[in-house]
Every structure is written in C-alpha cells, then in structure tokens.
Amino acid sequence: MKRMFGVLTSLVLLMGFAAQAQASLIAYTDSSWRVTASDPGLGNWNTDLLYNDSGWETATVLYNVADYLPGYTAQGVWSSGGQFSTSETVIWARDSFNLGSLPLTAVLEGGIDDDGEIYVNGALVVVENNGYANGFLVDITPYLTVGDNLIAFRAYDNFPVWGYNHAAWLQVDGEFAQAVPEPGTMILLGTGIAGLIAFRKRLGLK
Numbered sequence: 643m644k645r646m647f648g649v650l651t652s653l654v655l656l657m658g659f660a661a662q663a664q665a666s667l668i669a670y671t672d673s674s675w676r677v678t679a680s681d682p683g684l685g686n687w688n689t690d691l692l693y694n695d696s697g698w699e700t701a702t703v704l705y706n707v708a709d710y711l712p713g714y715t716a717q718g719v720w721s722s723g724g725q726f727s728t729s730e731t732v733i734w735a736r737d738s739f740n741l742g743s744l745p746l747t748a749v750l751e752g753g754i755d756d757d758g759e760i761y762v763n764g765a766l767v768v769v770e771n772n773g774y775a776n777g778f779l780v781d782i783t784p785y786l787t788v789g790d791n792l793i794a795f796r797a798y799d800n801f802p803v804w805g806y807n808h809a810a811w812l813q814v815d816g817e818f819a820q821a822v823p824e825p826g827t828m829i830l831l832g833t834g835i836a837g838l839i840a841f842r843k844r845l846g847l848k
C-alpha cells in the first residue's frame with residue numbers, strides 16, 4: 643500500500659513537472675532605457691534593433707510604479723525635462739531585451755500620461771489616443787523572437803488642462819516552460835521511477 647502511494651506520488655510529480663511554467667520578468671522601464679525629446683522623424687527608431695540612438699539620453703526616472711501598484715518592478719520615466727516640463731511634452735523611448743527561448747505567454751502592461759504608441763519588434767501593439775492618462779494590458783507573445791527584441795514607444799502629454807504631468811511606464815511579464823527540473827525534483831522523480839519499477843515487478847510486469 644505504501645508502494646502504491648509512492649507510485650501515485652511519482653505520477654503526480656511527473657504531471658506537475660510537465661505542466662510547470664516559470665514566471666519571469668522580461669522587460670520594464672528604468673534608467674537604462676534610451677530616450678529623446680527631439681523628434682527622430684520617420685526613421686527606424688521603432689523597427690530597427692541597430693538604429694543609432696547614441697545621441698539619445700538615458701531615461702529620467704520619475705517614480706517607482708510599486709509606490710502606487712505594489713508588486714511592479716517598472717519605473718515611471720520621461721526625458722530629462724522631467725514630469726512637469728512645458729517644452730518636453732513628447733518623448734521617444736527604446737530598449738532591447740534578449741530571450742533565450744520563447745515564452746508560453748508574454749503580457750505587456752503599463753500606463754501613459756497621456757497618450758502614445760508602443761511597438762514590439764516593429765509591430766504596433768498599443769495605440770493610446772483617448773486624450774487622458776490610462777493603463778493598458780496586451781498579449782505580445784506572437785511578436786517576440788528568440789534572441790534580441792526591440793521595444794519602443796512614443797508618449798505625449800495632450801492634457802495641459804490638468805498640468806503637464808507626463809509620465810510613462812511599461813513592464814513585460816512572461817511565463818516560460820520549465821526546461822530543466824530542479825535537483826530536488828530530479829531526486830524525487832528518480833525515487834518515484836524506482837518505486838514504479840518495484841511496483842511493476844510486484845505485479846509481475848517487466
């Protein structure tokens with residue numbers, strides 16, 4: 643009976659292992675992003691990983707999103723003019739991230755004060771043009787690729803009635819299939835398989 647329990651446990655472990663997904667933070671706005679308040683024009687700033695953004699500045703961090711939404715890693719960013727600049731009311735921003743494998747799911751979440759567009763590897767994935775600050779959440783899984791990925795956005799403040807309080811943040815959270823089981827799981831699986839073999843022998847199976 644004990645052995646039977648061991649076999650059942652090993653089967654449950656095997657099933658759990660097969661279905662396991664590992665949550666992972668893929669990208670988020672912080673001071674490492676490249677930002678400019680000067681219109682880059684109709685270039686390839688939002689489509690080309692190799693676009694030369696050496697003339698751009700590093701993002702100015704305005705606040706930690708976690709101060710308002712616990713659990714988030716992203717930071718609210720803008721150009722060096724800061725959150726209340728009357729001259730830098732539009733920014734262009736970009737960053738890249740590397741994926742060793744494709745995630746099972748990847749969700750882009752964030753907020754812009756007030757509007758803008760977000761691109762992932764050149765694909766337009768978010769269009770914000772409702773005229774006020776708001777958040778968004780979109781599945782970007784189909785747009786990702788193994789290797790380097792480009793994420794870029796333009797954000798603009800179009801609601802001066804309430805002040806030029808511009809800011810933007812985004813975060814990409816993914817779930818990956820767990821490719822390598824942890825050592826502890828390996829031992830448990832090994833024990834389970836040994837138990838399964840012993841159980842089959844007891845039943846006269848080879």
Ligand SMILES: [Ca+2]
Nearest residue numbers: 756757770774
């Ligand atoms: Ca908006």
Ligand SMILES: [Ca+2]
Nearest residue numbers: 755799801807
């Ligand atoms: Ca605003």
